Amino acid sequence: MAFSGALTLTDLNDFLTPSQACIKPVEQVNEPQQIIEPGAATTEIVIDSSGSYYEVSATGASTNASSKGTERKLQQAQISLNDCLACSGCITSAESVLITLQSHTEVLNFLNSNPPVSTPGHNIPVLSIAPQSLASLAASLSSSSGSPVSLRRILRRVRAFSTRILGFEHVYDTTFARHIALLEHTQEFFERKRGNGKVPMLASACPGWICYAEKAHSEMLPFIARTKSPQQVMGTLVKSWFGNRWGVQPDQIYHVSVMPCYDKKLEASRQDFYNDLYSTRDVDCVITTGELELMMRDKGWDLSQPVENEGIPDFDAEIPELLSHPGTSSGSYLHSLINSITASHSSPVDLTVKSIRTSDYEEFTLRARDTGEVLFKGAKCYGFRNLQNVVRKVGREAGVQVGRGAAGRLVGMRAKKRGGEDEKGYDYVEVMACPGGCVNGGGQLKPIAQAAGQKEDEEGFTRNWQESDVQMPVPGEDNEMQGAKWGNKEWTKEVERVYWHDLPTPPPSPRPDLESPFDRADRLAVQVKIDLCHPTDGSLHESWASVMDEGAETRRRELFRTQYRAVESEVVGLAVKW
Amino acid sequence: MDVDLPYRLELISDLPGHDERAWQVAWNPTKPLLASCSADKSVRMYSYRPSDHGSKSLAFSHMGTIPTGHTKTVRSIAWAPSGKTLATGSFDSNVGIWEREDVSDSEDAGETAGDWECMTLLEGHETECKSVGYSSSGTLLASCSRDKTVWIWEVKPDADFECMGVLMEHSQDVKCVAWHPSEEILASASYDDTIKLYIDDPSEDWFCFSTLSGHKSTVWSLSWSPQGSYLASSSDDLTIRIWKRVEEHEWKSVLELRGHERSIYSISWGVGKGASENLGWLTTTGGDGKINVWEITEMQHTKDPLSATLIARISGAHDVNDVNSVSWCPRLEHPDLLATAGDDGSVKVWRVVPS
Numbered sequence: 001m002a003f004s005g006a007l008t009l010t011d012l013n014d015f016l017t018p019s020q021a022c023i024k025p026v027e028q029v030n031e032p033q034q035i036i037e038p039g040a041a042t043t044e045i046v047i048d049s050s051g052s053y054y055e056v057s058a059t060g061a062s063t064n065a066s067s068k069g070t071e072r073k074l075q076q077a078q079i080s081l082n083d084c085l086a087c088s089g090c091i092t093s094a095e096s097v098l099i100t101l102q103s104h105t106e107v108l109n110f111l112n113s114n115p116p117v118s119t120p121g122h123n124i125p126v127l128s129i130a131p132q133s134l135a136s137l138a139a140s141l142s143s144s145s146g147s148p149v150s151l152r153r154i155l156r157r158v159r160a161f162s163t164r165i166l167g168f169e170h171v172y173d174t175t176f177a178r179h180i181a182l183l184e185h186t187q188e189f190f191e192r193k194r195g196n197g198k199v200p201m202l203a204s205a206c207p208g209w210i211c212y213a214e215k216a217h218s219e220m221l222p223f224i225a226r227t228k229s230p231q232q233v234m235g236t237l238v239k240s241w242f243g244n245r246w247g248v249q250p251d252q253i254y255h256v257s258v259m260p261c262y263d264k265k266l267e268a269s270r271q272d273f274y275n276d277l278y279s280t281r282d283v284d285c286v287i288t289t290g291e292l293e294l295m296m297r298d299k300g301w302d303l304s305q306p307v308e309n310e311g312i313p314d315f316d317a318e319i320p321e322l323l324s325h326p327g328t329s330s331g332s333y334l335h336s337l338i339n340s341i342t343a344s345h346s347s348p349v350d351l352t353v354k355s356i357r358t359s360d361y362e363e364f365t366l367r368a369r370d371t372g373e374v375l376f377k378g379a380k381c382y383g384f385r386n387l388q389n390v391v392r393k394v395g396r397e398a399g400v401q402v403g404r405g406a407a408g409r410l411v412g413m414r415a416k417k418r419g420g421e422d423e424k425g426y427d428y429v430e431v432m433a434c435p436g437g438c439v440n441g442g443g444q445l446k447p448i449a450q451a452a453g454q455k456e457d458e459e460g461f462t463r464n465w466q467e468s469d470v471q472m473p474v475p476g477e478d479n480e481m482q483g484a485k486w487g488n489k490e491w492t493k494e495v496e497r498v499y500w501h502d503l504p505t506p507p508p509s510p511r512p513d514l515e516s517p518f519d520r521a522d523r524l525a526v527q528v529k530i531d532l533c534h535p536t537d538g539s540l541h542e543s544w545a546s547v548m549d550e551g552a553e554t555r556r557r558e559l560f561r562t563q564y565r566a567v568e569s570e571v572v573g574l575a576v577k578w
Numbered sequence: 579m580d581v582d583l584p585y586r587l588e589l590i591s592d593l594p595g596h597d598e599r600a601w602q603v604a605w606n607p608t609k610p611l612l613a614s615c616s617a618d619k620s621v622r623m624y625s626y627r628p629s630d631h632g633s634k635s636l637a638f639s640h641m642g643t644i645p646t647g648h649t650k651t652v653r654s655i656a657w658a659p660s661g662k663t664l665a666t667g668s669f670d671s672n673v674g675i676w677e678r679e680d681v682s683d684s685e686d687a688g689e690t691a692g693d694w695e696c697m698t699l700l701e702g703h704e705t706e707c708k709s710v711g712y713s714s715s716g717t718l719l720a721s722c723s724r725d726k727t728v729w730i731w732e733v734k735p736d737a738d739f740e741c742m743g744v745l746m747e748h749s750q751d752v753k754c755v756a757w758h759p760s761e762e763i764l765a766s767a768s769y770d771d772t773i774k775l776y777i778d779d780p781s782e783d784w785f786c787f788s789t790l791s792g793h794k795s796t797v798w799s800l801s802w803s804p805q806g807s808y809l810a811s812s813s814d815d816l817t818i819r820i821w822k823r824v825e826e827h828e829w830k831s832v833l834e835l836r837g838h839e840r841s842i843y844s845i846s847w848g849v850g851k852g853a854s855e856n857l858g859w860l861t862t863t864g865g866d867g868k869i870n871v872w873e874i875t876e877m878q879h880t881k882d883p884l885s886a887t888l889i890a891r892i893s894g895a896h897d898v899n900d901v902n903s904v905s906w907c908p909r910l911e912h913p914d915l916l917a918t919a920g921d922d923g924s925v926k927v928w929r930v931v932p933s
Contacts, residue, residue, distance in 0.1 A: 216704075358782060385783065388702055388741035435783075489782070 102265045104291040107256055110284075111167050114254070124248060126170045127162045128234045129155070129258040131322065132329065133289040134173065135499035136260060136444040137303065139491075140293075142498060143447075145304050150501060151322055154303070156310035158258075158292070161301045170242075174257070175323040177234035179521045180528065181205070182325060182336040183544040184560045185227040189337055189428060190545075198222045200378075200394055200426040203333045205229040207267035208433030209387065210564060217391050218566030219400045226561040230331065231257050231264055232273055235282025236559050237319070239275070241528055251278040256285045258292045260441030261434075272562045288443025320521045329499045330437035334364060334378050334430040341366060341376050349375060360435055361386045378428040383435035390429055397425040436492040439499055447491035532559055584933055585890035587869060590915070591638040591927040595622050600919035601653050602903040608661030610909075612638070612917055614925045615652035620645050621666060621676075621694075624925070636915075638927060644694045646674060654709045658733075659716040664694070667707035673700040673721050675737055697737035702729055702744070713757040713764075718742070720764050722752035728766045728776070730784050743784030747774050756800040756809075765809060767797035773811055773821075775829065790821055792831045801847040803874070804858050808832075808884075812842035812862055820874070820884055833884045835872065837891075840865030840900075847874075848906030851914045851930070852889075859930070860886070861916055863901040868893050869918060871930055890930050896920030 046054045055072045115121045134151040137158070142148045159171040185204075192199050204210065204225040213220045228236070234257065239250040246253075257264070267273070268283040275282070287295075296303055314321060327335025342349050348369040355362050360383045366376040381390045434440050515523075522544070530538045533555040535548035547553065598617035605612055612624045621644040629637035646652055650669035657664055666674040675697045703723035710721045712733075719731045719739070730743040750769035757764055764776045764784075773790040795814035802809050809821045809829060818835040842864040850859030850873065857874040871890040877883055895901050899921035907915035914930040 383783075385741050385744050388744070392739075392741075 102268070102285045102287070104287050104295045107285055107287060108166075108295070110254055114167070117169075123252055123254040124170070124246065125166075125168045125254045125256070126172070126238050126242070127158075127168045127256050127258065128172050128174050128177070128231075128238065128283075129158060129292075130174050130231070130260055130438075131324075132260040132438045132441065132444070132495075132499065133258045133292065134158070135329070135439060135495050136289045137293065138501075139495045139498040140445045141303055143494065148498070148501060149304075150311070151499070152313065153306065153310045155322065157303055157305070157307050160307040161296055161299070161303075165299050165301055166295070168256075172234070172238075172319060173321055174230045174234045175321065175325070176319040176521055176524070177237055178230035178325065178331060179320075179323050179518075180237075180525050180544075180560070181227055181230045181233045182331075182333065183522075183525055184233075184556075185225055185333060186336055186340050187545050188225055188227050188561070193427070198398070199428075200398075201225050201428050202390075202394070203331075203428075203430045203432070204562075205331050205333065206432045206434075206438075207261065207263035209431050211263060211266055212387070212433065214564055215567045217395075219395060220391060221564045221566060223394060223398070224564060226557075226563065228560055228562050229267060231259060231267060231286070232282055232562065233560060235268070235273060236532070237528065239280065239282050240532055240559070242318075244531065249278055250275050250282075251280040253280075254284050255282065256287060257283050258289060259286055260289055260438050260444045262288060262442045263433075264443075270562075289441075290443055290445055293445055319524065320517045323517055323521055324500075328380060328430065328437060329439045329496050330380075330382070330430065330432045334380050334428060337378065337428055338364060338366060338376065345375060360437075361389075374424050376427050377424050378430070379426055380430040380432075382432045382437045384433060387431060387433060390431060394426065394429070436489070436496070439495040440492040444495065447488045529556065583888065583890050585871065585930050586933045587871070587890050587892040587895075587928045588931045589926060590636055590929050591626075592924060593622075593624055593638060593640070593926065594922075594924040595640060595643075596620065596923035596925075598651075598923055599900075599921040600902065600923050600925055601651070602655055603905050603917040603919045603925055604655045604657055604664075605905060605907045605909070605917065606657050606661045607659055607908050611641075611661075612925070612927070613655050613657070613664060614917075614919050615655045615666060616919075616923060617651040618923070619648050619650070619652055619668075621652060621655060621664070622925070623694075626927075636912075636927070642694070644676065647696065648672065648674065650706070653707065656710045656712055656719075658712045659714060663697075663712075663716075665710045665712065665719060665721075667710035667721055669706040671701070671703040671705055671707055671723065671725075673703075673707055673710055673719070674698075675700065675739075677737070698739060700729075700731060700739055702741065703727065708752060709754045711755045711757050713762055714760050715762075718757070718762065718764075720755040720757065720766075722755045722766055724751045726750060726752060726768075728752055728755060728764070728774075730764065730776075742778070743776075745774075745776060745784060745786060747776075747786040747789075748772070753796065754799050756802060759802050759804060759806045761806065765800050765802070767800050767811060769796045771795060771797060771813075771815075773797055773800065773809070775827075777827075787827050788829060790829055790831070792819060793817065796841070798841060798843050798864075799845045801845045801860070803847050804849045808847075808857065808874075810845050810847055810860055812845040812864070814841040816840070816842065818842060818845065818860070818862055820886075822883060833882065833886060835886050837870045837872075837888060838862065838864050838866050838868055843901070844903045844905075846905045846916065848908075848916070849910075849913050857884075859889070859906070859913075861904050861906065863895065863904040863918060865900045866893075867895055867897070867899060867901055867920075869895045869901065869904060869916075869928070892928075895926065895928075896922045896924060 046056050048054065111125060114123055114125065131151060134154045138149045138151055138154045155173055162168040162171045189201050191197060192201050200223060202220065202224045204227055210224065213224060235255060238255045239253055243250055243253055265286040268281060268286045273282045325332040325336060338351060345368065350367050350369050352365045353362055362380050364378045365374060367374055381387060432438060434442065525544050526541055529544060530541055533548060533552040535541060535552035537549070541548065548556065596614065596616035596618050600614050600616045603612060603614045610626045612626065613621055615621050622640065623642045624638045625641045626636045626638045629635040646666060648666065648668035648670050652666050652668050654667035655664060662677060664676040666676065676694045677697050679693055679695050703721065704725035706724045707721050708723055710719065712719055717733050719733055720728060722728045726746060726748050728745040729741065731739040732742050734740055748766065748768040748770050752766050752768045754767040755764060762778060766774050771791070771793050774786045775788040776784050776786050778784050793811065793813040793815050797811050797813045799812045800809060807823050811819050811821070816836060816838055819831050820833040821829040822832040824830050842862050844864065845860065845862045847860045848858055850856065852859065852873050857876055860872045860874055861869060863869045869892050870888060872886045873889045875885050877885055895918055901918050901920045903919040905917055915927065917925060917927045919925050
């Protein structure tokens with residue numbers, strides 16, 4: 001297989017280009033200093049061979065600055081991931097930090113240093129992979145081999161690679177965690193509709209969107225669902241639920257997730273997902289689809305080779321696998337609400353879909369067939385551009401001040417005089433930062449043979465476009481003049497197609513004694529809820545939505561919901577004049 | 579002043595007033611109004627009319643100042659083609675949209691200083707907004723910023739705007755945006771030394787269809803020829819380039835001009851007053867304080883498709899100060915009128931007259 005490089009900095013544009021300034025102030029204790037000649041330049045900074053910085057007294061000896069005794073080793077400024085999360089100097093440039101903190105090398109290092117099973121200090125390594133990552137691997141394999149490969153086969157092969165070659169002990173996909181996230185998300189939606197929180201509710205699964213909202217649109221935060229993303233629900237499942245079952249503490253499990261998105265690394269690093277008691281994260285390390293592919297290539301694993309029994313569904317798996325929630329390939333958050341309202345409404349309903357310019361922005365309206373009453377209005381909104389319009393629309397409809405800027409201070413800012421505000425606003429918006437949604441995440445594999453090498457520019461000079469970070473059109477596509485910024489749109493469609501391929505999952509020979517995967521998932525989800533929330537009346541709970549006692553409900557919110565906080569923006573290069 | 583040139587620049591009006599450097603001047607396309615913006619965060623408006631003594635002469639008078647409320651420098655201003663709406667681009671990263679409250683259409687010129695009100699604020703840029711511009715139809719607004727992006731907004735009724743595109747094509751600070759005079763083609767110029775051209779794919783998004791490379795330093799300013807077959811650019815590399823449309827989606831560099839000793843901050847291409855067969859007058863200004871005026875002529879039977887002749891020049895236009903902006907008056911009755919804005923905070927109006 002010929003994939004393009006999995007990890008280059010130029011790939012790191014999940015949704016925004018990094019800004020230029022990191023404003024993390026370097027804290028240093030001011031120690032009393034000798035006052036020498038006032039006004040004179042008295043020191044210079046020297047770097048030694050190990051990269052340490054020294055302040056050297058330069059008084060009268062600027063040419064011979066290495067005289068011992070006048071050197072003072074300077075404290076090195078350290079920037080942690082948390083600093084980056086708290087800083088508004090950049091949005092995704094924190095990723096360069098992440099590359100070192102959460103990378104496939106980090107995973108390999110951990111596995112290499114992990115003491116053997118049943119020796120002290122051994123951690124159980126667990127890998128969770130997103131279905132969009134499986135789709136990316138499958139699409140890439142299918143296009144290079146010419147024959148389609150299902151997500152199930154890819155999951156089996158990734159499992160074989162991860163357990164046999166890398167030493168993982170458990171490999172899951174994240175769709176059961178998504179099932180729980182969807183249940184909780186639906187629950188939260190109805191809570192808000194009952195007046196317990198703000199509407200419209202906005203999706204919370206996309207970390208790029210969360211990060212952007214926290215930094216640029218804090219007025220949107222009350223609208224964003226508090227429900228954890230599937231990755232973080234998976235973290236709770238692995239560290240707490242499986243941990244209990246396996247009889248180990250959260251810090252005795254090393255949990256790696258494979259995601260289509262770089263910003264998932266930021267998400268996993270949030271303080272909210274850190275367990276203070278055991279000093280461990282729910283997800284210890286996030287790697288992208290591209291990094292997983294790189295590991296397989298480095299280890300000489302051929303993903304095109306079948307493994308035994310790879311086509312047979314595993315009905316006895318610990319958790320249901322590859323649950324295909326109908327709707328969108330970004331998690332079907334909107335559709336799970338539509339389905340829930342449709343199912344709970346007493347009379348038939350009609351769903352209309354209106355595309356606004358492209359399939360990345362669609363409005364869904366649910367009406368009662370008899371009365372025509374609008375029961376629900378939602379939208380799916382993908383990509384940075386559409387996200388801007390949703391922020392403006394939601395801000396306007398909800399009457400909140402949009403943005404971080406001078407809006408409130410502008411003189412004469414006229415109160416909007418608008419007619420036609422009778423149109424019903426949104427109840428829900430499925431927001432994703434990437435155009436095309438998660439199948440087109442920044443961490444996904446690139447289409448094969450999309451390497452633009454040395455090319456001549458318009459002037460006939462040879463330039464290394466990649467080196468100068470200039471986006472070149474894909475050769476052969478010049479006629480269509482497609483910008484390659486968000487990846488090839490055709491390729492995204494192919495990954496989308498593969499994502500839905502051979503799904504929903506019918507068993508090859510239906511076994512009447514088996515319940516449907518979704519029924520099993522529902523039943524198991526309730527079991528998870530009971531096991532983790534410990535309701536006093538445990539056995540009485542048969543659905544996720546049922547309300548438990550106060551203590552158990554508090555635990556539920558701690559386990560399955562999270563919070564957001566505005567990051568004050570102070571960035572603007574003050575010294576820059578133009 | 580170069581006496582051997584066929585024309586000279588006559589100072590019509592000197593309009594001091596800004597407390598800090600003046601960044602840009604913009605002529606209202608439909609009314610006798612001139613606007614300027616400044617690091618003092620204000621926009622100043624001047625009206626003009628024939629002066630009482632002499633038919634050729636114009637009298638400019640200050641008719642009002644918008645304090646704007648932007649928290650930082652107002653770097654750029656642009657009128658909508660209707661002449662009723664003004665956009666401001668500020669270093670506070672926002673774009674303001676301004677209209678005059680309750681101005682009846684019959685009201686002439688605005689002799690009264692009606693109140694300009696901020697109708698809406700467009701947010702999205704992460705850092706300093708450097709330039710704003712309306713498309714020829716007035717239905718689209720573009721802005722660019724140090725955050726390397728170019729944004730395109732659709733102008734909707736009731737001062738509402740919808741984001742149509744966020745173009746992240748440049749690798750550095752974007753200095754200038756300029757719309758084609760009749761088609762929906764947008765050009766942007768950047769610190770990355772390139773010019774990028776964008777069009778809309780109706781079923782998808784706006785996208786960059788061409789990158790014009792050639793300048794060896796920052797491209798500061800852009801101006802389309804009045805008919806739209808050419809694009810002129812001015813750069814920190816001390817050259818002016820003219821790019822010709824050779825195919826529907828292809829532009830080629832056809833002419834390189836020199837005539838400044840410092841960065842050429844601003845360029846403007848007007849219809850001019852010369853012979854009818856020429857392509858109009860191009861004016862440039864910059865850090866050397868010079869204003870140059872060139873007559874551009876299309877050549878029929880030579881290797882070079884264009885020729886440019888320097889027809890007027892003035893040095894020290896704003897004394898020792900940098901001149902940040904130059905703009906031809908777009909009104910047909912004044913094809914020889916141009917305005918400049920300088921670091922001295924003043925706006926000057928010039929007429930190109932025969933020597």
